[in-house]
Amino acid sequence: MEVVIRPDAEAAGLTAAGIVQQSLADGVTTIGLATGSSLTEVYRDLARRHRHEGLTFSDVDAFLLDEYVGLPALDPQALTQVIRREPADHVDLDPARLHLPAGTAADPAAEARRIEQHLTETGPVGLQLLDIGVNGHIGFNEPGCSLASRTRLKTLTDDTRRENARIFGGIDEVPRHVITQGLATIGEAAHLVLIATGPHKACAVAAAVEGPVTAACPASVLQLHPHVTVVIDELAAARLQQKAYYRCIERHKPVGQRY
Numbered sequence: 665m666e667v668v669i670r671p672d673a674e675a676a677g678l679t680a681a682g683i684v685q686q687s688l689a690d691g692v693t694t695i696g697l698a699t700g701s702s703l704t705e706v707y708r709d710l711a712r713r714h715r716h717e718g719l720t721f722s723d724v725d726a727f728l729l730d731e732y733v734g735l736p737a738l739d740p741q742a743l744t745q746v747i748r749r750e751p752a753d754h755v756d757l758d759p760a761r762l763h764l765p766a767g768t769a770a771d772p773a774a775e776a777r778r779i780e781q782h783l784t785e786t787g788p789v790g791l792q793l794l795d796i797g798v799n800g801h802i803g804f805n806e807p808g809c810s811l812a813s814r815t816r817l818k819t820l821t822d823d824t825r826r827e828n829a830r831i832f833g834g835i836d837e838v839p840r841h842v843i844t845q846g847l848a849t850i851g852e853a854a855h856l857v858l859i860a861t862g863p864h865k866a867c868a869v870a871a872a873v874e875g876p877v878t879a880a881c882p883a884s885v886l887q888l889h890p891h892v893t894v895v896i897d898e899l900a901a902a903r904l905q906q907k908a909y910y911r912c913i914e915r916h917k918p919v920g921q922r923y
């Protein structure tokens with residue numbers, strides 16, 4: 665696992681967007697998208713690179729990680745709308761190649777199985793972007809979930825619903841159920857890039873990066889993946905014990921050491 669610490673959220677966004685750009689230049693054609701406040705700067709910078717530097721997504725399939733169950737497709741809080749507003753509408757992604765979970769499917773469990781099947785046929789994902797919840801979730805894989813989980817219907821914890829109430833205007837408005845790629849599904853991507861910014865993410869980042877691998881912190885499963893880059897700002901890095909070592913690795917990275 666490579667841990668890259670940047671002074672602030674904007675710099676972290678630039679670094680992560682640079683990783684995406686490099687991956688596409690290296691031939692990645694399938695990417696995984698996530699939602700979350702830590703990704704705002706990443707998506708902003710990808711849009712800028714598209715406008716000013718010729719970065720193109722025209723040959724890319726993009727999969728969204730998760731979605732609330734039951735929100736109307738055009739609800740502004742539906743993650744499919746968030747992903748359209750943030751990166752998708754600002755770059756040249758082919759709408760037919762933007763693959764979104766249908767939160768309004770009559771049978772959400774069957775929709776989850778369809779996504780898993782689709783990923784098997786189109787994947788593997790070359791580069792997966794991730795944010796992290798304050799309770800250590802990635803996607804909507806909540807604490808206690810199986811480290812071997814696949815895409816499925818899940819129930820949110822009240823902690824997550826409380827956390828997201830600020831966006832919905834009240835906890836009662838936050839759906840209780842979601843469709844999310846599982847931890848094992850996410851782990852099939854060749855390269856995972858977790859972005860976390862802000863002081864409220866510091867405990868989750870420390871648990872994920874330096875704590876034990878445990879379902880109590882679903883993001884800790886990333887420690888078992890062969891290629892993970894964690895891009896964080898100083899505030900999110902505040903509780904890491906090995907900050908000096910991560911900086912040393914970045915400063916002295918020899919040619920040939922990939923991660």
Ligand code: GLP
Pocket residue numbers: 698699700701702703729730794795796797798801802803804
């Ligand atoms: C939602 C997403 C998660 C993300 C989390 C963090 O819950 N489903 O994938 O990790 O948001 O959001 P924020 O960074 O806004 O706290």
